[in-house]
Amino acid sequence: xxxxxxxxxxxxxxxxxxxxxxxxxxxxxxxxxxxxxxxxxxxxxxxxxxxxxxxxxxxxxxxxxxxxxxxxxxxxxxxxxxxxxxxxxxxxxxxxxxxxxxxxxxxxxxxxxxxxxxxxxxxxxxxxxxxxxxxxxxxxxxxxxxxxxxxxxxxxxxxxxxxxxxxxxxxxxxxxxxxxxxxxxxxxxxxxxxxxxxxxxxxxxxxxxxxxxxxxxxxxxxxxxxxxxxxxxxxxxxxxxxxxxxxxxxxxxxxxxxxxxxxxxxxxxxxxxxxxxxxxxxxxxxxxxxxxxxxxxxxxxxxxxxxxxxxxxxxxxxxxxxxxxxxxxxxxxxxxxxxxxxxxxxxxxxxxxxxxxxxxxxxxxxxxxxxxxxxxxxxxxxxxxxxxxxxxxxxxxxxxxxxxxxxxxxxxxxxxxxxxxxxxxxxxxx
RNA sequence: GUGAUUGUAGCUCAGUUGGUUAGAGCGCCAGGUUGUGGCCCUGGAGGUCGGGGGUUCGAGUCCCCUCAUUCACCCCA
Numbered sequence: 001x002x003x004x005x006x007x008x009x010x011x012x013x014x015x016x017x018x019x020x021x022x023x024x025x026x027x028x029x030x031x032x033x034x035x036x037x038x039x040x041x042x043x044x045x046x047x048x049x050x051x052x053x054x055x056x057x058x059x060x061x062x063x064x065x066x067x068x069x070x071x072x073x074x075x076x077x078x079x080x081x082x083x084x085x086x087x088x089x090x091x092x093x094x095x096x097x098x099x100x101x102x103x104x105x106x107x108x109x110x111x112x113x114x115x116x117x118x119x120x121x122x123x124x125x126x127x128x129x130x131x132x133x134x135x136x137x138x139x140x141x142x143x144x145x146x147x148x149x150x151x152x153x154x155x156x157x158x159x160x161x162x163x164x165x166x167x168x169x170x171x172x173x174x175x176x177x178x179x180x181x182x183x184x185x186x187x188x189x190x191x192x193x194x195x196x197x198x199x200x201x202x203x204x205x206x207x208x209x210x211x212x213x214x215x216x217x218x219x220x221x222x223x224x225x226x227x228x229x230x231x232x233x234x235x236x237x238x239x240x241x242x243x244x245x246x247x248x249x250x251x252x253x254x255x256x257x258x259x260x261x262x263x264x265x266x267x268x269x270x271x272x273x274x275x276x277x278x279x280x281x282x283x284x285x286x287x288x289x290x291x292x293x294x295x296x297x298x299x300x301x302x303x304x305x306x307x308x309x310x311x312x313x314x315x316x317x318x319x320x321x322x323x324x325x326x327x328x329x330x331x332x333x334x335x336x337x338x339x340x341x342x343x344x345x346x347x348x349x350x351x352x353x354x355x356x357x358x359x360x361x362x363x364x365x366x367x368x369x370x371x372x373x374x375x376x377x378x379x380x381x382x383x384x385x386x387x388x389x390x391x392x393x394x395x396x397x398x399x400x401x402x403x404x405x406x407x408x409x410x411x412x413x414x415x416x417x418x419x420x421x422x423x424x425x426x427x428x429x430x
Numbered sequence: 431g432u433g434a435u436u437g438u439a440g441c442u443c444a445g446u447u448g449g450u451u452a453g454a455g456c457g458c459c460a461g462g463u464u465g466u467g468g469c470c471c472u473g474g475a476g477g478u479c480g481g482g483g484g485u486u487c488g489a490g491u492c493c494c495c496u497c498a499u500u501c502a503c504c505c506c507a
Binding site for chain 1: 431432459460461463464465466467468498499500501502503504505506507
């Protein structure tokens with residue numbers, strides 16, 4: 001074991017894996033553009049109150065999972081962001097972007113931090129792709145972000161996902177339901193587990209998605225939130241379902257889906273992946289019309305959005321074998337030399353090739369010719385260019401096609417001419 | 431925060447009831463081919479056996495503590 005290791009729950013991404021990230025990120029950028037979303041970056045930390053107010057102080061995230069610290073004794077507490085929505089909303093309100101246009105569509109791919117015990121599909125530093133549609137409060141907006149998310153999965157070839165959706169109604173609906181739940185559970189108080197007892201007081205809705213089998217039994221007989229929705233909330237929800245059906249997006253209504261963040265209202269959804277372990281949520285989101293007011297804004301700023309766990313997405317793709325065609329590109333040519341006196345000349349040639357726009361490698365470690373050739377082969381170079389005394393005197397170099405083993409003798413200008421041919425790489429290494 | 435699991439070479443792992451100098455495969459390096467890669471053959475480098483303490487004539491092996499890993503709970507992406 002090396003003396004220093006990465007911090008618990010944090011990991012390194014090496015070049016082989018990086019290729020996958022680049023690929024997925026590329027697809028994300030183009031699909032976001034397709035739907036008219038623009039990228040935003042916000043600070044990696046925020047004042048702690050932002051998350052306490054935005055996410056909700058009764059949530060697990062705020063209660064026990066935040067990395068918080070105080071830069072100076074008198075100063076305000078700062079927190080490494082555990083999610084993105086609060087920060088994006090803060091940025092939008094701070095700049096008052098709605099005054100420039102009534103609707104804003106923003107997306108991000110960002111690093112998040114949560115102080116949890118790491119396990120399969122869960123790290124302390126992780127990243128999410130997310131989109132926020134600000135300024136419109138409608139079923140159409142929710143449907144649009146869900147559609148965007150599902151199209152991303154489809155474009156990547158991810159399959160067998162399960163989209164579950166529910167409506168949490170508006171604030172009044174939830175208040176009425178909340179007291180109904182409390183009176184339902186009250187007689188069972190002794191049978192509740194510790195966390196459910198606590199939730200009964202603070203946030204009874206959360207008892208619904210408890211995984212404890214004993215709790216689930218009790219929950220089965222509990223009143224349904226759906227029955228407490230106002231007529232308009234039901235209509236809105238059905239409109240969302242209509243849009244989804246119309247776009248051939250299959251879903252499953254889950255009346256017990258409540259999600260852990262306080263800011264959701266009306267539609268809330270979650271996508272799970274069968275390829276993951278116990279932590280199988282690959283994405284989730286909903287509507288959060290009241291968040292802006294919660295953050296001190298004078299009026300509501302209607303909004304809808306989602307977040308997709310990048311690591312979980314990549315993990316699912318890996319499991320589903322979607323990366324097999326992704327081969328890292330090697331250099332086009334390796335400049336190889338035998339005599340050490342010619343090293344400088346070889347590097348000079350490598351420089352000239354690179355100036356000509358040809359990706360080139362050369363040995364910097366004074367290794368044997370055999371080692372250099374082995375290296376060229378390992379990095380899947382298409383060609384080797386030999387630099388020796390003979391070449392130096394004649395000005396003609398030996399260019400070897402490493403796939404066909406054919407070798408020709410050419411002037412450097414001719415070599416550059418050949419290697420510049422753009423389609424060459426595909427022909428050589430298909 | 432709770433529970434369980436696993437720590438031996440760069441990687442994947444062997445290592446008998448405690449017994450001399452801790453092994454294999456792959457990878458890496460070199461040679462076979464003194465100017466030519468992949469395949470093959472030969473050789474080489476590389477290990478505080480996670481760390482600390484204890485038991486013992488003797489510990490990779492047994493005991494305690496500790497650190498780390500992984501999985502699960504909780505909850506979430």
